[in-house]
Each structure stands twice: as structure tokens, then as C-alpha cells.
Amino acid sequence: MKRKQTTQKIMLYLLMIFISVITVGPFLITLFMALKSPGESIYGTIYPTDPTLVNFTDSFSKANFGLYFLNTFIVTAIAIPLNLLFCSLAAYPLARMDFRGRGVVLSLIIATMMVPFQLYMAPLFQLAGELGLRNSYIGLVVMQVATAFGIYLMRQAYLRIPKELEESAYLDGANRFQVWYRVALPLVKPTLVTLAIFTFMGTWGDYLWPLLNSTESSMYTLSIGLAQLSQNFDGSNLKLISAASILTTIPTLILFMALQKYFISGATDGAVKG
Numbered sequence: 001m002k003r004k005q006t007t008q009k010i011m012l013y014l015l016m017i018f019i020s021v022i023t024v025g026p027f028l029i030t031l032f033m034a035l036k037s038p039g040e041s042i043y044g045t046i047y048p049t050d051p052t053l054v055n056f057t058d059s060f061s062k063a064n065f066g067l068y069f070l071n072t073f074i075v076t077a078i079a080i081p082l083n084l085l086f087c088s089l090a091a092y093p094l095a096r097m098d099f100r101g102r103g104v105v106l107s108l109i110i111a112t113m114m115v116p117f118q119l120y121m122a123p124l125f126q127l128a129g130e131l132g133l134r135n136s137y138i139g140l141v142v143m144q145v146a147t148a149f150g151i152y153l154m155r156q157a158y159l160r161i162p163k164e165l166e167e168s169a170y171l172d173g174a175n176r177f178q179v180w181y182r183v184a185l186p187l188v189k190p191t192l193v194t195l196a197i198f199t200f201m202g203t204w205g206d207y208l209w210p211l212l213n214s215t216e217s218s219m220y221t222l223s224i225g226l227a228q229l230s231q232n233f234d235g236s237n238l239k240l241i242s243a244a245s246i247l248t249t250i251p252t253l254i255l256f257m258a259l260q261k262y263f264i265s266g267a268t269d270g271a272v273k274g
Helices: 002-034 054-061 065-096 102-112 117-130 137-144 148-159 163-171 176-187 189-204 208-213 222-232 235-271
Strands: none
Touching: 002 235, 054 065, 054 235, 065 102, 065 137, 065 148, 065 176, 065 189, 065 222, 065 235, 102 148, 117 208, 137 189, 137 208, 148 189, 163 176, 176 189, 189 235, 208 222, 222 235
């Protein structure tokens, strides 16, 4: 019996090592490529023989990544609080208020998650032009202001709150908005953090909508900047592209590591049956 348990543990560890290599391996190879000096061959050893940070600095001086970082940061900083606000407000009535057609509204919201963006990007692009939203931060943010996934996730979180807590607040004289703001919202903090992380990743790495809505290079985001960098440089500049890719990934890794305890607990809220 003991030998069987030992064998199972060994197999489990080997499986974990294999998954880790597949997951982390490409990132490490990209990092090693970014650390290679300009004179070092990209087809030589995997590890850099003379590590340097010159490729990271060149990505800002030669590829204008400072501007792309600024644009992406501004768009993300606007998108996250707006998405949290509107998704929280839209989800609360679907979880706690009884009104005619609530099930239909929820079904329609969930149904929009199944429609690919490519099906409605043409009319959305035309609408953005008619409203004067092209080449603007507001135009880049509009796709992340409220999402069906965020509304559904927040609704599931509200369903976990005992109704007795809200009823006690009503007895103390609180109105519906105060109950939402002072009672319900603090209790779904892990889900709010989870939604913030998803919004950050969706906005930070978004490519198709910024590509459609931005016709001027001054409004390019990091994803478009990376694509342009890959097109404008040949294979010899793979080290520069690798450095830019690492710089683009670092903020997401930092955010996830800092908030992962909230992310794990908040992600389970969506598993509650409504």
C-alpha cells in the first residue's frame, strides 16, 4: 500500500513537472532571447552567454513602446473601474429584485457571450465613426465598460449573500442603494477583484478592436505595437521583439501574483447555481 502511494506521488510530481515545462518553457525561452546581446547569435545556445538589458531599452527608443505603454495604461485604468461599477449595478437587480422579465433579461445577457465579436465588429466600427469615437481613449474603452461575463459573475456572487443581512439593513432604515453599497458590495470583494483581473487582461491584451478603432499610430496600444514591431523588423531583430513581449507580460504577472488569493476565492462564486 505504501509503495502504491509513493508511486502515485512520483507520477503526480512528474505530471506537474511536465505541465510546468510546457507552460513556463516558452516564456523562459523568450526571456533568454531578450537577454542576449546584439552580437550574439539567436540560433546558438538557449542561454545568453553575455546577458544584457539593451534590448529592453531599445524597445522604448526604437519601437516607441513608451507611448504604447502609456496608451494601454490609460485605457486599462479607465476600463477597470467603469466595468466594476456598471457590472455590479446591473447584476444586483438580476440577483435580488423580482421584476417581470428578469429571466429573459438574464438569458439575453448570457446569449451575447456566445456571439463572436467578428459578427458585429463592422456595425460597431461604423457606429464608432458616426459618434466620433475613433482614435480616442473613450472609443478604445467602450468595449470593456460593461461585459456580459462581468454581469453574470457578479450576479452569482450576490446570490451567495444571505438575504437576512440585507433584510436587517432594510429594518434599520437603509434604502436599496445603501443596501447594495454598504452591505452587498463589501461582501463580494473577492469577486470584484476577480473581475478586475479579467478586465485588466482583456483590456491590456486586446488587439482586434484597438486595431479597428485606431487609425493613427499615436493611439496604438501594446498589442498593436507588438504586431507592428514584428512586421517592420526582420528575423535578426527577434531579440528586440522578445524583449517587448516580456515587457508586455510583466504587468499581468505582477497583478495576478499580488491578487491571486482574491482571484481563487472569487472565481468559485460563478459555480453557485442561481
